[in-house]
Amino acid sequence: MVYAKTRNEKEWKKHITSLLCVVVASIIMSINIKSFVRAGDLIPGGFTGLSLLTQRSLNVFLHIDVPYSIINITLNALPAFIGFKMIGKKFTSYSVLMIVLNSFLVDLIPITPITYDPLLVSVFGGILNGVAIVIALSGRASSGGTDFIAVYLSNKLRKPSWNFVFGINTVILTVGGFLFGFEATMYSIIFQFVSTQVIERLHRRDHKVTLLIITKEGETIGQELLEYTHHGVTQFEGQGCYLKENKTMLYTVVGADEVKDVVHLIKKLDPKVFINAINSEGVTGRFYQEPIE
Template sequence: MNPKIDTKREAKRIIFGLIGAVIMAVNIKTFVRAGGLYPGGFNGVTLLFQTICDRFFDIAVPFSPISLALNAIPAIISFKAIGKKFTVITSLMIVATSVLTDMVPAIPITQDILLISVFGGLINGVAISIALIGGASTGGTDFIAIYFAEKKNKDVWNYILLANAVVLLVAGYLFGWDKALYSIIFQYASTQMIHLLYQTYKKVTLFVITDEPEAVYQAIYEVTNHSATEFTATGMYSNEKRKMIYSVVSTMEAKVLTQKVMEADPHAFVNVVKTDTLVGRFYQKETY
C-alpha cells in the first residue's frame, strides 16, 4: 500500500476513534447516568458494577479500571483474529473513553427518562458508527460483532442486543425493572442507529439490463473490485436481445455504483435487491 494512503488511513482511524470516544463519554455522563440506564456491552457491565459497589458496599469505584479490565481479553483475541492496527487504535479509544468518562463533568440536560432513553441511545449509536466508519470501534462487544462481520460475513448486532438482556435482567432484579425496561429502549435506539449509519457489511444484488455490458462491467469493477456475470436476455414485449449483468456489492457501494452505471448506459434498467445470505467467494475490502 502507498505509505501516504496508509498514513491517511491510520490518521482517519485515530481522528474518528477519538471523536467517537468523546461522544461516548459525554453521552454516558449527560444521558446514561442521568437516567440510571445500562447501555449494554462492557460499558453497561462497568456501570452495573459501579452501581453495585456504590449501593451495597458504599464504595465509589472509578469507571476506567473496570472498563479496561473487561476489554483486555477481547482486545487480545482481536489482536490475533482481526488486525493489529485495528486493535491498537480501538484500545486507544477504549482508554480515551474510560479516562474521559471519569473526567467529564456530569451535566444532565433533561430528567425525562423516556427522552434520555431515546436520545441517549441515538447518540450512543452515532458514537459507535463514527468509530466503525473510521476503521476502529468502541471495543468490548464491538470486537465480537466485527469478528463475525469480517471473518464470517454475518451481521450480529441484533444478537448482541439479545445478549445485553442478561445485564438488564441483573440490573432490573437489583435496582428496579423500570430502569431495565428503559435501557432496552436505549439499546434498541442505539442498534437501529448503527444499522442506519454503518452499512459496510450489508449486501445487495445488482441486476442491470443494458446494451452496454462492457461499460457497465467496467463501472462495477472500478467502484467495487468485484466481477460480474453476464446473461443474454430477451425483452418479452419488444422481443429484442439484451444483456443482463449480475453482481453482489455492499449497500454503500450500490449507491455510488447505480450512478456510475447510468452514466455508462443512460438507457440501462437497474434493479437493486436486498441480499440476506451469501455463500461462496466474495471479495471483501480489507478494512482492519
C-alpha cells in the same frame, strides 16, 4: 484505470478517516454517558454498562470510588487481546484508542443532565449510543467489549449479529436489576433496544445489494467493476424491446455501503446506463468482503 489512486494515498486517507471517526464517536459516547445515562441511572449494556455497573456496585456496597477509566480499560483488556488474535490488529488498535479516549473523557466531562424523564433518557440516549457505535464502525473501530463479538460474528456469518449481542446485554441488565432494582433495568433495555436498531439500520457493511446494469458498454464496465469492487460480475447479452438495440446486462452483488460509489463509477463510463438496485435478503456462495483491516 478510472479514479486510480496510489496505495499509499488510500491507506493514508483510511488512517485519517479512522482517527476522526474514533475521536467523534468517543466524544458522542462520553457526552451521552454523562448526560442521558447518568441522569436515568441506566445500564447501557456491553462493557460500557458492565463498567458503570461495577463502578456503581463498588461505590454503593464497598464505598470505594474507582474512576470509570480504570474499570473500563481493565475489563476491555481481555476482549482487546482476543480482537488482536481473531479480528485484526488495525481494527483492534483503533478500538483500543477509542476505549482509552472514551474512558478518560467520561471521567473528565462534567455531569450535564438534559432531562430526567426516564423514557426520553432511554430513547434519545439509545439513539446517541447507536450513532456513536455506527461512526466508530465506519472508521473501522468499535467501542470494545461485546462490539468485538458482534463484528467477529458478522464477518464469520456474513450477516448482522447485533441482535445476538442485544441478548447478551440483556443478561448484564438483568444482573443490574437484581442489584439496583428493575425499573431502571427495564428502561435500560429500551435504551439498548433503540441503540441496536439504530446500528442495524445505519451500519450498512453487512447488507447486500444486487445490481442489474443495462448498458452498451458491457465489456468496459464489467472489467472496471471487477477491478474496483473485486466482486464477481456475470454478463448477459440481449436486445431492447423498444429500439431493438443490442444491450448487455451485468449482474453483480455489492455491499450496501459500496452502492453509491459503484453507481457513480458506472455513470462515468456510461451516462445513459440503466441500473436496478435490489436489496438482497441473503447471499450463498463466495462473496468478497473487504477486510476491516
